Amino acid sequence: MRISLNWLRELVDVTISPEELAETLTMAGFEVEEIEDRRQWADGVVLGKIVAIEQHPNADKLRVCQVDVGKAEALNIVCGAPNARADIYVAVAVVGTFLSTIDLKIKPAKLRGVPSEGMICSLAELGLLKESAGIHIFELENPELGSDIRPLLGLDDVILDLTATANRADALSMVGVAREVAALTGASLRIPEVNNVAIDGKASPNLAVEISELQGCPIYIGTEISGVKIAPSPAWLQQRLQAAGVRPINNVVDITNYILLEWGQPLHAFDRDRLQSFTGTSDINIGVRFAKPGESFKTLDGQNRNLQAQNLLITASDKPVALAGVMGGEDTEVHEGTENLVLEAAIFDQATIRRSARAQGLRSEASIRYERGVNQAALTTACDRAISLILELAGGAATVQKTASSGENLSWSRSLELRLDRVNSVLGQLKRGATGGSAYLEPEEVKNILTALGCEVAATEKERVLAITVPAYRYRDLEREIDLIEEVARLHGYDNFCDTLPSETEPGYLSPEYAQIRNVRSAFRAAGLTELMHYSLVKTEGDNQVVLANPLFVEYSALRTEMLSGLIDAFQYNLEQGSGALNGFEVGRIFWKEGDAKKEADAVAGIIGGDPTVWKWQQGGRDRPLTWFEAKGVLESVFQQLGLAVEYAGDSSNGRLHPGRTAALSLNGKQLGVFGQLHPQLQQEKGLPEQVYVFQLDLAVLLDELGRSSNATRKFAGYSSFPASDRDIAFFAPIEVPVVEMQSAMKRAAGSLLDSVELFDEYRGDNVPAGQRSLAFRLNYRSGDRTLSETDVEPAQQKVRDILVEKFGVSLRS
Numbered sequence: 001m002r003i004s005l006n007w008l009r010e011l012v013d014v015t016i017s018p019e020e021l022a023e024t025l026t027m028a029g030f031e032v033e034e035i036e037d038r039r040q041w042a043d044g045v046v047l048g049k050i051v052a053i054e055q056h057p058n059a060d061k062l063r064v065c066q067v068d069v070g071k072a073e074a075l076n077i078v079c080g081a082p083n084a085r086a087d088i089y090v091a092v093a094v095v096g097t098f099l100s101t102i103d104l105k106i107k108p109a110k111l112r113g114v115p116s117e118g119m120i121c122s123l124a125e126l127g128l129l130k131e132s133a134g135i136h137i138f139e140l141e142n143p144e145l146g147s148d149i150r151p152l153l154g155l156d157d158v159i160l161d162l163t164a165t166a167n168r169a170d171a172l173s174m175v176g177v178a179r180e181v182a183a184l185t186g187a188s189l190r191i192p193e194v195n196n197v198a199i200d201g202k203a204s205p206n207l208a209v210e211i212s213e214l215q216g217c218p219i220y221i222g223t224e225i226s227g228v229k230i231a232p233s234p235a236w237l238q239q240r241l242q243a244a245g246v247r248p249i250n251n252v253v254d255i256t257n258y259i260l261l262e263w264g265q266p267l268h269a270f271d272r273d274r275l276q277s278f279t280g281t282s283d284i285n286i287g288v289r290f291a292k293p294g295e296s297f298k299t300l301d302g303q304n305r306n307l308q309a310q311n312l313l314i315t316a317s318d319k320p321v322a323l324a325g326v327m328g329g330e331d332t333e334v335h336e337g338t339e340n341l342v343l344e345a346a347i348f349d350q351a352t353i354r355r356s357a358r359a360q361g362l363r364s365e366a367s368i369r370y371e372r373g374v375n376q377a378a379l380t381t382a383c384d385r386a387i388s389l390i391l392e393l394a395g396g397a398a399t400v401q402k403t404a405s406s407g408e409n410l411s412w413s414r415s416l417e418l419r420l421d422r423v424n425s426v427l428g429q430l431k432r433g434a435t436g437g438s439a440y441l442e443p444e445e446v447k448n449i450l451t452a453l454g455c456e457v458a459a460t461e462k463e464r465v466l467a468i469t470v471p472a473y474r475y476r477d478l479e480r481e482i483d484l485i486e487e488v489a490r491l492h493g494y495d496n497f498c499d500t501l502p503s504e505t506e507p508g509y510l511s512p513e514y515a516q517i518r519n520v521r522s523a524f525r526a527a528g529l530t531e532l533m534h535y536s537l538v539k540t541e542g543d544n545q546v547v548l549a550n551p552l553f554v555e556y557s558a559l560r561t562e563m564l565s566g567l568i569d570a571f572q573y574n575l576e577q578g579s580g581a582l583n584g585f586e587v588g589r590i591f592w593k594e595g596d597a598k599k600e601a602d603a604v605a606g607i608i609g610g611d612p613t614v615w616k617w618q619q620g621g622r623d624r625p626l627t628w629f630e631a632k633g634v635l636e637s638v639f640q641q642l643g644l645a646v647e648y649a650g651d652s653s654n655g656r657l658h659p660g661r662t663a664a665l666s667l668n669g670k671q672l673g674v675f676g677q678l679h680p681q682l683q684q685e686k687g688l689p690e691q692v693y694v695f696q697l698d699l700a701v702l703l704d705e706l707g708r709s710s711n712a713t714r715k716f717a718g719y720s721s722f723p724a725s726d727r728d729i730a731f732f733a734p735i736e737v738p739v740v741e742m743q744s745a746m747k748r749a750a751g752s753l754l755d756s757v758e759l760f761d762e763y764r765g766d767n768v769p770a771g772q773r774s775l776a777f778r779l780n781y782r783s784g785d786r787t788l789s790e791t792d793v794e795p796a797q798q799k800v801r802d803i804l805v806e807k808f809g810v811s812l813r814s
Helices: 005-011 018-027 174-185 237-244 251-263 272-279 351-361 367-374 377-394 422-429 444-453 483-494 512-526 563-578 628-642 682-685 699-706 739-753 790-808
Strands: 001-002 031-037 045-055 065-069 075-080 089-094 110-113 115-116 118-119 158-163 207-211 220-224 265-271 284-288 296-298 304-306 312-316 319-323 339-348 397-403 414-419 456-461 465-470 583-595 597-607 647-650 659-666 670-678 691-698 725-734 753-763 772-781
Touching: 001 005, 001 174, 001 237, 001 367, 005 158, 005 237, 018 158, 018 174, 065 118, 065 483, 065 790, 075 115, 075 118, 089 682, 118 414, 174 251, 174 444, 207 351, 207 628, 220 284, 220 377, 220 465, 237 251, 251 367, 251 377, 265 272, 265 377, 265 414, 265 456, 265 597, 272 284, 272 339, 284 339, 296 397, 312 351, 312 563, 319 351, 339 377, 339 583, 351 367, 351 659, 377 397, 414 422, 414 483, 422 444, 422 483, 444 456, 444 465, 444 483, 456 699, 512 583, 512 597, 512 628, 563 597, 563 682, 597 699, 628 670, 628 691, 659 699, 670 699, 691 699, 725 790, 739 753, 739 772, 739 790, 772 790
Parallel strands: 207 284
Antiparallel strands: 001 158, 031 158, 045 065, 045 089, 065 075, 089 118, 110 115, 220 339, 220 397, 265 339, 284 312, 296 304, 312 319, 414 465, 456 465, 583 597, 597 691, 647 659, 659 670, 670 691, 725 772, 753 772
């Protein structure tokens, strides 16, 4: 929020410099991001009067002005502004003045042969506007020529750009900041006094207020003001709004914005006659409800809004006229011809306004304050002050006021107990220095700090325990004892407490599970895959998805049930951008529903594809598709590095994968995941290369196996120095029998002498029985303590033959 120092000084006696004030606020938790010293913008610019003007002899668009700036002789100034004329008061930058906003120093000059002794300024040249059609003309009576123009334009001010934390909604108002400055500096506070406004005709039936959503709007005040005259706001009001970064519009709208800045209470003014015309009735019935399906209306920014169910609306005769707490409607806005008003002052629920604004992608100054929470206790005060200013600056009379509320107590007060020993235990010792005194905060110091914050402090029957009554404007963020302790530390100054390290420190370490996850990531990266990261949020597509109640966008309305879709889309995007094939993996979480129960699990998934060759000249410039075995080899290299023996079995349950080139992976009998080639139909739809492979593994199963004692520490086994003895075996086997099952059976049957089993040939075709295939394996026998003889190998080889015939019904060929 932009804080005008001149405005702040009307509310609190600030005597310190802007730089000191900025440092004080920053150390108290309100970061001052910028100090805008407007006094430098027009330093040396004075008030002058054009006493005579004539055409420039050598230029059609220039004129020569005689300007009186209170000196013995008038200044001769050449001016090109089309609105320059005699007998007007203007801002004059005399010779030697530096205009910092346009980086120009005024020097004596000759323009087309005529000397010029200064410059008549526009508001743009003084930094108040981006563009100006001509010089600025002052409407003054008997002014002092040669006087400083900065007080006339509000340029004798300093602006502090202050950022408040999300829990300090009170700091989004000048009154709230003034309270904070008074507490920090001990200065006197002057809150604007508001007199009760006399309102006639309270029983008039022409205005009614009914709230159907009391949780979203606990209180609503509607006030009818008749006979107003819309006009520009006075200079003081426009200058305060401009200093806060708000564009002046007219007196009524400017007053609602002024109250927003002063009290942090959003208000909205409706044109009563337009409400009647819009609803087609002479009686105005104001309501508060949520939007219905298909409703829409145009907001003040000219946008036609399609309303959603979470949008809270202000209605007139059940027709939407405003997005409650966010923005009013264009059809009922105050305009130059407005004569009668309905002024809205209301409290809206924080979460309701946050959802409503987010659903429309719209944030306003009003919604920002409602989302953080406004001070309910100051609602009537802000409303009365707004009415008083409207009657003063726009005329008219307040004729009717109607209030609807939930009937709850709106005093918003809270009492807390504060243990002084707990304060010192949490905050620690003080840096008393040479001043001496207690090493800890004294009870009187704690009382003074909390009293300065507006709290009521009283003793209790318990020793060293205080009863603290929280003021209404701090009701939302002072909820517990620790909040009070934080306030004590903040106002006393964090830098005034001693720096104390923990008595015992321990070196950090990774948990076994996280260390294993690091190993998994490292293994996949070592295999040449790039680690990816996607949002867990996706579109709503399946019945078993976990759907968000309040999504940011339709594209992010549910949680992902699998990770392959994101990887496929990323692969496609990289190809479309000309970045080539994306071979990557991702470790993330998936979510799903089983009935009414919501489940989640960690998974690791990846995608592999594209031409594996580095130099395409080897294939005459043509891409070579990645084979199934090459992709499988990438995955197996990861398992080998992790020391895992993963088994593969045919699988056709996943409709997005090729039914004949998909394998289900298992680890020690537990289902690990799936690996396979994308279905050709999906590959064509996405415009992907001929062969792309994906995998998704259950990370919990992977980590469970890695956490076993056998895998926790790798053991080195020396290579045998004795020669191996090879045996080949060939047979006809049914096609449906997986090779991996036969390999496992052969290893179990042969025992410890069998070092490895490799399939080196497969044949289907002539001379092979129908429904079968010819397979040839090479079995490698080796011992670590001797050279194997035929008597050692043959019994083991015979066991292999027997298990193949007995278990799989193969027909041996050799």
